Amino acid sequence: MSDLDAWFVREVLPLEAALMEYLRRNWRNASDIADLRQEVYVRACEAAARELPRQTRPFLFSIARNLIIDRVRRAAIISFDDIADFESSLVVTGESNPERIAIARDEVKRLRAALERLPPRCREIVTMRKVEGISQHDVAERLGIAQGTVEKQVAKGVRMLADMLYGEKDEKPGSEADRNSREKNGK
């Protein structure tokens, strides 16, 4: 894995829940949000490929903000004045916002909760793969299904897991990130 890849996984992905909230607040069309998120990631990686930013959060949110402004401009029906108003009206989350991405103190609990929300067949297969460590080939054999079917369920499962693990906030109070933010804000 390259340095860029490592930076992305280590620094950017943990910000996904906050990013998603920011996007949702500032873009009305809910079905566009995942696309916007990915576009933010693409731009972030392209920029970081030249030079890794010193602080990831403001870097990422600045990209998100500019992307939204771009999209609004492309929608192009509004005047220059409207855009200026719009720019200043963008709801800011992040540094000044007390809500933080809270990573569950117990990662295993978080994973279990996510596993539980998978559809039954998908959950069964992901459980056999991840909890029991049974190979794909053996899962297929034991369940009497084709290996391709197992792959399809894994593909489905990993997409849902990613949305749950990265895209959703853990609202638990007293988590590490909460404490960090309180300390930072001098509370």
Added chain:
Amino acid sequence: MTAHSDIEARAAEWLAYRDSAEGKDLREAEFEAWLAESMANRVAYLRLEAAWNRADRLASLRAPTQPMLLRTEAPKTVRIPLYMRLAASLVVCAMAGAYLAWLGRGPEKQQSFATGIGGHETVALSDGSRIELNTDTSLRTGSANGRRNAWLDRGEAYFSIAHDPAHPFVVWAGKRSVMVLGTKFSVHRDGDRLTVMVEQGMVTVSDGARHSALLAQGDTADVTSASFLRAHETPEEMADALSWRNGLLVFDHETLAAAVAQFNRYNGEKLVVADAKAANLRIGGTFGCNNIAGFVRLLGSAFKLHEEYRGDTVIISR
């Protein structure tokens, strides 16, 4: 806008294909080419891969492996009212025939077990699992399609299931089910209510319709047709709830009515609380399941309640 979901679908396909490789042709060059095609591909893949790698931590939920035991067990196809087999020592035996039949390679053979009121019996299965039947319980075991099945027709049982990922163990209560890979847990079926408590390991409880939950050590589920509740208990609370395994009932601030309902499960002689106020008294303590006389005497001395023996009933009043 890029069709992100198409890209993500493709990334998921690649991840699933390359997952668990073992001798598969990983199509490395093709994969690298796809990654290099666009940053969007790369970013989508990295995100999914990161989530999949995080899920490796789920391995910590694996139940500890127990040695597989071959036991002597005479095949029983007739319903037996009382069946007791307490395996105090391990017997390794070449009853390969019985073992294979249990795993479903032979024809499925159902076995039935039942206890009467106040009964407490332990059944040893050929795979090393043990099932303790509590009072007034009726249970069948069998295997099919690579699954080890137990049907809890009525009552309560404590399961200590040998770990065998190849053959998941499922407890059925009507259309509801508790699926385990290897673990210790209890299941209590009482009319419409199903209660599951996990002492060790992990189970999946399903209501046979839309609801299911993954329970681990210390977790409990309480399922009725109207509700599906989950809770967590301390080891002490769970030990108290399972004290029937030692022939004891433990009450901690229970109402007399609830305590009497528990006792009545274990005794043909039924307690009846005739007085609404008395029924709401709170009691605590540890009692032998069958020690009705002792319990009633205690009620007399502690709360000044009266008992009247009328045939098969003991009426408690003030």
